[in-house]
Amino acid sequence: MEDGVVCDTTLALSIGYYGDHVAPKRAKKDDNKKSVTCLDLSLNTHGEEAIDDMENDNGEGMVIYEDGKQSSKNSSDTNKDDDDDDDDNDNVNNTNGVRKKLMLTKEQTKFLEERFKCHPTINTTQKQVIAASLNLKPRQVEVWFQNRRARRKLKQVEVDYKLMKKCCDSLSEENRRLKRELQELRSLKFNQQTSPLFMQLSKASKRISSTEKFLRNKEKT
């Protein structure tokens, strides 16, 4: 880890985040206006922790290059051995046109995840700070957040689908049960109406009703 990187991070921590879960449209030009009044110091803690983690963890899954650049062990021999500062396509090996795969270290991913938990979207300043903290390019940080948002959304869709399916199954079962119950009640009613006892009771009931009516009329007269 370069000293300058740590310094940059500390410097940038005083520059605020102004949006909460809102895409920072035109962030670049708005940064200067809004960073003055809105402060987000959460990066400070995470940043220092992550930097400490990285500094204390040189031998595990991370390679520190002589020029201060780092990469994962697994991809170190192919990722950063050529110039990092050319353009956004420097993960493409120009000699044979094969795209090189960057794999973030556990520490880098952890740091990014923590940032993502706080704010799923980042502005330009945050992007640069994070990139400096992790020795990545702002573009890589940007892409990571884009992919993270997309995959979180995908996961949420899957969760929602499962929930809805469960709900649908439950309602279907309830519907079947109610239909059965209705059928049973209908058949019960039909059986009652056609049984001899029901016929006799019905006739008796009618007779009683008419007798009561007759008596009431007689009382009136």
Next chain:
DNA sequence: TCAGCGGACGAGCTTACGTCA
């Protein structure tokens, strides 16, 4: 060998801003 993960990228859209008539 194959599947899944995840980094990268292009297309297309939206939004904010600057310029100019």
Next chain:
DNA sequence: TTTGACGTAAGCTCGTCCGCT
């Protein structure tokens, strides 16, 4: 000075590719 049209830059989502585990 104000206003609407237009160009540009930056960021986003979505879909896809493809290296790596």
